[in-house]
Amino acid sequence: MSVGIACLVLITGFVINIPVFIAVIAAIVSYFFLAGDASPMIAAQRIVGASENTTLLAIPFFIFLGNLLNHAGITRRLLKLAEILTGHMKGGLAQSNVMLSTLMGGMSASNVADCAMLCKMLVPEMTKLGYGRAFSTAVTAAGSLITPIIPPGMALIIYAYVADVSVGKMFMSGVVPGIMCAIALMVTIAIVARVRGYKPARAHGPTWHEFWHALKGASGALTLVLVILGGIRLGVFTPTEAGAVAVAYVIFLGVFVYKELKLPHLKEALLETSLSTATIMLIIMACSALAWLFTWEQLSQSVAGFITGYSSNPYVFLMVLNVFLLILGMFIEGNAAIIVLVPLLMPTVKLLGIDPIHFGLMMILNLAIGCLTPPMGTVMFVANSITGTKVGEFCREGFPLFVALIVCLLLVTFIPAISTWLPYL
């Protein structure tokens, strides 16, 4: 009963455009006042409690890192490498765009920030070369969906926290699916480019000299990916420490080696980090208190009983869940959905014998695709507002890319090895 009213408060809050974390807090507090058998102070305690967790301490570091990359001159060097490698293909600049997103994904944690930056940087250049504005925007948005899957993605950290699996394993599980998505997008772009006759950006393939030159330019940035991934994989660093080392390294690189990072840039990146960390963490904290409340009410057991009552085939469950999440992802912010849903679904997942890492990666990829679809696609909104594209055009031009990503999602769903092979190696 009280839970029902809490849910009602939550949904009303979402619909009338109250900030997400306030709507969630309102729901929790109203539950405690209505249920009456526990002090409402516990609500405050549960919300603060979520911040007292070392896994989630990794978040500000990777946000900071993402904010620094552009100012430090790393993005530009990576773009050069991507252009040399893929510029001669059909639809060259679109290919470079996806390639750059994938490389950036290895350092940045937030797809919205990545997408905004790439839209400003690449879409004007693409339209100059004769690509449609809507197609360019769709390519950039679809490419930046790879960011949350490739480590260090924020969603991977958050899932590791709620599902109680190791962050390192979760990071590793994203590598293969991330690369797979990149390839799927690039193949789709190649087909579209062939049909529409988009010209390559460069007349010939990379020569050894050019390749070597670009690789040398980007080597500082590529080392960073190896340090983050290698350090965590070998157990040298915890994810938080890897984030700290990476931030220190990027500042060093930007200030002393590339000499592009100046004090005003640092200040700007720092403020941006404080703001993003606060808005994201408050949602996480409020949502984990809500998830605790659902567990307290033993909703997850009811969910498990309900689902297994229909079918005990794990693949049927995953398929139904995929459809449900794709619809949900259109309306709800992905990280919030992970925090609330994972504790609810975990007993079912374990009962059906699904690997939590496989399950998590499927869920993250699914919700990432939700960022691309109207009406609540955060990435789509950011991209469209920067480039001035209409939602309708975006959907039409983005459709083939959307299909490619759905195919990847199905592969990840039905072939657990794609996500579990590397972490258990």
Next chain:
Amino acid sequence: MRKKLLGALDDRLANLCTLFIVIITVWAVFTRYMLNSPILWVEEILLAAYIWAIMLGAAAAMKRRKHISIDVFFTMLPPKAQRYAQLMNDAISIVVLVVFGWLGLELAMESGGKITPILGVSYIYLNLAIPVGSFWMAIYLVIHMINDMRKQAEGENK
């Protein structure tokens, strides 16, 4: 000048906490691997700085109306209705934040005896971030409301 300093106080404090977290963590990694002497109390102080960074950053974000909300349905309203709906939303948010801040204050007062395991710092200093941040956000919302109403009144007089 004083107003400017005060206006950016939340930004500065939040930045300070974030910067502190970054520097301490880098330093902790350095001492652990290079000097081979891990600092035991780092985790405690980091988590305390984290909650303050979050709550102060939340106030700074509220000042800029940067908190994430779901505005699909909201933007369907005509502009005039949007203005009234915004005032209503702000009023609701203020009530929720004040209640939450109050609960946080109660929690902080009751946690006086609870101390962190290594440094022995009272949990009051951690939990106090909740009321401070919440009330600060509520104050910004009141300012937003007054500004919006003033703008509306000006618009109608014209």
